[in-house]
Amino acid sequence: xxxxxxxxxxxxxxxxxxxxxxxxxxxxxxxxxxxxxxxxxxxxxxxxxxxxxxxxxxxxxxxxxxxxxxxxxxxxxxxxxxxxxxxxxxxxxxxxxxxxxxxxxxxxxxxxxxxxxxxxxxxxxxxxxxxxxxxxxxxxxxxxxxxxxxxxxxxxxxxxxxxxxxxxxxxxxxxxxxxxxxxxxxxxxxxxxxxxxxxxxxxxxxxxxxxxxxxxxxxxxxxxxxxxxxxxxxxxxxxxxxxxxxxxxxxxxxxxxxxxxxxxxxxxxxxxxxxxxxxxxxxxxxxxxxx
Amino acid sequence: xxxxxxxxxxxxxxxxxxxxxxxxxxxxxxxxxxxxxxxxxxxxxxxxxxxxxxxxxxxxxxxxxxxxxxxxxxxxxxxxxxxxxxxxxxxxxxxxxxx
Numbered sequence: 371x372x373x374x375x376x377x378x379x380x381x382x383x384x385x386x387x388x389x390x391x392x393x394x395x396x397x398x399x400x401x402x403x404x405x406x407x408x409x410x411x412x413x414x415x416x417x418x419x420x421x422x423x424x425x426x427x428x429x430x431x432x433x434x435x436x437x438x439x440x441x442x443x444x445x446x447x448x449x450x451x452x453x454x455x456x457x458x459x460x461x462x463x464x465x466x467x468x469x470x471x472x473x474x475x476x477x478x479x480x481x482x483x484x485x486x487x488x489x490x491x492x493x494x495x496x497x498x499x500x501x502x503x504x505x506x507x508x509x510x511x512x513x514x515x516x517x518x519x520x521x522x523x524x525x526x527x528x529x530x531x532x533x534x535x536x537x538x539x540x541x542x543x544x545x546x547x548x549x550x551x552x553x554x555x556x557x558x559x560x561x562x563x564x565x566x567x568x569x570x571x572x573x574x575x576x577x578x579x580x581x582x583x584x585x586x587x588x589x590x591x592x593x594x595x596x597x598x599x600x601x602x603x604x605x606x607x608x609x610x611x612x613x614x615x616x617x618x619x620x621x622x623x624x625x626x627x628x629x630x631x632x633x634x635x636x637x638x639x640x641x642x643x644x645x646x647x648x649x650x651x652x653x654x655x656x657x658x659x660x661x
Numbered sequence: 662x663x664x665x666x667x668x669x670x671x672x673x674x675x676x677x678x679x680x681x682x683x684x685x686x687x688x689x690x691x692x693x694x695x696x697x698x699x700x701x702x703x704x705x706x707x708x709x710x711x712x713x714x715x716x717x718x719x720x721x722x723x724x725x726x727x728x729x730x731x732x733x734x735x736x737x738x739x740x741x742x743x744x745x746x747x748x749x750x751x752x753x754x755x756x757x758x759x760x
Contacts, residue, residue: 399724404714404717405732407736496709536747536750537747537750571754571755572751573754
């Protein structure tokens with residue numbers, strides 16, 4: 371798909387190199403990913419701005435773009451014409467100053483995968499940081515376990531410590547993109563999305579659940595079985611337990627991240643009133659209400 | 662004993678085509694720490710990512726030191742606020758209804 375680089379930079383076709391530089395600087399300051407951490411939209415905008423500048427600030431690329439831009443599928447004609455005009459090979463290629471820059475299909479088709487002109491071709495750059503998202507549920511997140519991830523075609527086996535929080539990001543050093551000119555590799559950042567389970571919710575290291583209690587057990591007391599993350603737990607219910615009352619199961623909550631401690635499990639009782647009463651039951655309730 | 666990875670300031674500046682005075686200015690404003698060993702300056706490798714960011718601000722976006730200081734302060738605040746939002750979102754999940 372054709373990309374209008376002039377529109378991206380907000381300039382017209384007669385813009386001078388000075389205008390292009392000024393427009394690029396202004397937009398780069400607005401959208402640079404360093405100024406918008408974790409903002410995918412800003413990164414995408416910046417890549418477009420970078421690509422527009424890459425083409426329009428290079429006289430040769432700009433000429434090719436102006437001539438064939440909208441008719442880019444025939445841009446190969448430009449190369450043939452150019453080769454007939456010039457016998458000497460092209461000058462030195464620039465190295466990548468922004469290794470994280472991706473280019474659109476349009477750019478790749480017209481100009482190949484060449485990188486951005488940098489301050490110097492010898493500059494060593496740290497590789498791009500990769501971001502990945504991993505979905506877990508509470509069962510997965512409550513125990514330390516190993517998991518294999520595929521990031522950019524590479525399998526990485528990581529250990530996920532028990533107690534990881536929803537939205538928490540961990541850094542895996544050196545598993546990002548490769549460095550340029552011998553620079554160090556980037557890092558991999560994994561953000562965890564930990565889903566609650568139906569009936570069990572988590573806040574920090576504590577777990578919360580609402581348990582249905584029949585009227586008779588609530589009034590007379592008794593024993594019920596409750597599901598926790600570590601299996602079923604038998605629980606004594608005190609006589610005359612009120613609807614909405616809470617009990618705490620100490621240490622039955624979630625493991626705290628990178629410690630040996632556990633949170634608590636809070637249970638809220640929801641007393642259920644019997645329905646579809648028989649005539650006899652209705653009579654008994656009436657007697658009870660009058661006693 | 663903890664191992665520290667130090668990068669010589671001179672070597673870093675040569676390889677990255679950065680003025681040594683820029684590193685000195687960053688040190689003076691407290692944006693980075695420079696360790697001096699036998700009169701030579703060294704940067705802890707842990708600061709590399711941050712330092713590269715400052716270089717991009719200064720050389721590629723034409724942002725002066727005062728601007729870098731302000732941006733760094735604001736980015737720290739954004740980071741803290743994002744953490745707070747994450748915590749609040751997790752609290753809200755307590756009240757989500759499951760069918």
